[in-house]
Amino acid sequence: MAPYIDEALLDDPDELLRKDSRQTLRALATAGAQVRESVTLTEEAGLTRLAEQDRPRSVLVAALGGSALVADVLELLAEPGSPVPVQARRNLPLPGWVGPLDLVVAVSLSGRAPGPLAVAAEAARRGASLLTVGADDSPLAEVCHRARGVHVGIGRGRENSRTSLWTLLTPALLGADAIGLIDCTPETMTEVARRLDERAEAYRPTSESFVNPAKLLAVQLAETVPMVLGDGPMGGVAAARASSMLARTARIPAAFGELPDAASQIVACFDGPYTRIGGRRPGTYDNARIRLGDIDTSTWEPRHFDTPDGPLLEEPRGPQGHPGDDIFADPYLDGPSPPQLGLLVLRDAPATPPTRESEEGRALTDAVFSTAREAGVRVMEAQAEAGQPITRLADHVATVDFTATYLALGLGLDPSVSPHVADLRDRTR
Template identity: 80%
Template structure:
């Protein structure tokens, strides 16, 4: 099981020393990113999109840490958008994309091969372009030649994982101008304010026992985590959590969205990482030991009361499995497997409950009850009230900070992965 240094999490100077590229500081700037990106988008002429004809469709090209931009736009536009929105990571560009369509390409550096190639092909076909990335980049040049709208990312943005709101805000503003979603200025300000509140609550100087992101990081370190969102909004946040845990904390974490992923995730409760084997309370172990097949020489007679050759069944623990022996010695008994953990990202309760929301809540509660009975460690994070984008900001802020604290607590630099660097060197 990984060891997380909880004392380190309460040492701001040590946190800063291990965080070589100021990941925590960059995450804390999320609210400022929203405000700056809105200003940059206005200066770049994003309002021009409002005077254009509504596109027949919108295609969003983004990869890596930027890919959540497409997922968020799909999430927010889907309920009321008059045109379809879909994601595309790389070529080939669908054959139907042409002058009547809008292609959005997002890359912090402006050099990511996938979005750059998609933007270039879209420009060749005469599609409308909205791009977000560095001003002095090939992506910006492609957009300007096609007379599209390019929004720069400002200075000091070094990682797409920590510059999410810099990349996302111009895309949402463009979608608002085109009538694909409704994003009033007041709502955007509420998003920035919520991100500021999260940054203050989860700041490095906040002690671990009152800092929810540090608490979650310690809990995650003690498990093999899977992440579930309790609906579409939670599903996007779960994808973000999985990405941040893998790329920042180096912890693989499968993710899913209810209701579709319920059976797939619950099936893991029967696996080797549940503390009790995943079977129901009151049952017996499927493993049956035939004493005649075991060399019992040297054992005390009172160890077995069954006659030789008969079957002995070992009863399970109170929750339906072998259980975790608190007296086990890892040096004599061997290491134990880490415990399965379920991180449930729950949306805020609806202001006006409906039959559908009640059914969704009942499914979430059933999954959590099943997890606890199977010996899974359950962690719940609930978004605060507000518009969908505000609630999403709640979840994103939590999982971003938690993954970063987890990385540092495990002795890892959240920004630098030697193996990722090796991969880049081998594929140049």
């Protein structure tokens, strides 16, 4: 049985504020301001010192938890044209090849995360160049200053790495631009800030559900066992972010993947227990076919055929409107039906002009859509608007962040406070 989401609560700004004890929605809405503040802080930190040095032989990015997306994004943007390799690392051991010719970027909001801190300390011991991002009065900042690296502070009021992503990501992007790995100037980040402001306005708490895409997605996801699929490398990074936010913020596990590699593993789930009835293929079960006039077909495009008695459905529909539900099932005797599988696809903006690769990618995504709908999977999609890669990624990140937060609140959960996470921390101190 799908969890209950209180849709009325999502349209009550005062109640949303009351349940959101640490003002997660407000923090997410500051994403554009985070970018602008971080551009200033990065300039003040003396980032030009990186550009004055010789280009590093390689770049290693250490980040984990809510900061992990920083490493993923740098890898994504650097891959097409970076003259040096960029790799992500969560923790020690530091690869043996890291030395004085390399640059290590370590990111931690508090500056105390054991993984990035240990990686930065070991890199400094080996004489590698350092770029760190985190609290000014932290062990990470101290390690960087001792190594004569560049440390960028986080400003004030940043308490949660999940809601302070752009505070952490912006200096790393500007640093990569300074040494020629990617094209991401302060002007580019200004455009990112503008896009994030637009999304914050569209997803604001006072915007009613029927015109708020994030609230609509939250309601739809609540009724499903969700999977998130990106239609390319950028969408794959956003899908990983979505899975993390759904788990950590909304407490809902969500598989994720990236096309084309994940097509088979995602589509294979369409044969499982969360589609139709126990995963059986269309036409292989014994339920009687029923007439179109007896059911509501407004939310499904069923396959049908003509007979002398009129059109008949090939798949029966249950009282909840899901294809494949048994209309004769008694919820009191048979128990509630399992939730429906849901597929959220994060689509990139169409390539301009179209290329053979982009057309093949869209064709594959459309094929996955068709297969999902035929299997009775609930399909949802979010498409980024045109812009530079980091701007399009900002589109998706804003969407999944707000969606996961509204989903948590609609389920009656505080998006920032998890008792079990607190218990785990107490037991591992």
